[in-house]
Amino acid sequence: MPAWLPILKASLPYVTQIVTAAIPAFTRKESARTEPLVEKQIEELQAATTHNAESIRVLADKLSQTLQTLEGAATEMENRAARLQRIALFACVLAIIATGVALCALLR
Incomplete structure (x- = not known):
């Protein structure tokens, strides 16, 4: 078994916790008024970040299943x-016995 497999198994449960902790950092805070374009870009980035976090969680689950299968x-x-x-x-023991029997037969 590769040396990195136990390390990966030990760190896998923490990926979900890290992703869960990181999502609030990317959420919008109600503060000063921004331009509509900037606001739209922020919303798109938040949606992409949420989607990426979900994808990472799914990949972590699949990786965990793959590691168990491996x-x-x-x-x-x-x-x-x-x-x-x-x-x-x-087979080696049997070959040695057969060689001994053959030698005995030849010597008689």
Whole structure:
């Protein structure tokens, strides 16, 4: 398993909190009167920021699911590798026994 995987898993739950905390910073504050064009641009930026924050949250959820799937696959591959290692060891022992039997047959 890659070394960055546990770090990413540990930091993933905080992405939603960061996004939730960042959204209020981009909301409009009622203050001095602004020009209509500037006001429209601010609204567009706020909408884009909100959309980006939602997209980041969805991506974080999908990344979390992907990491869980990768972890499951890694565990399964480790189990398969251990099983194949046992089979290979058994085959080596069987080959050594067969070689011994063949040598005994040749020496008689």
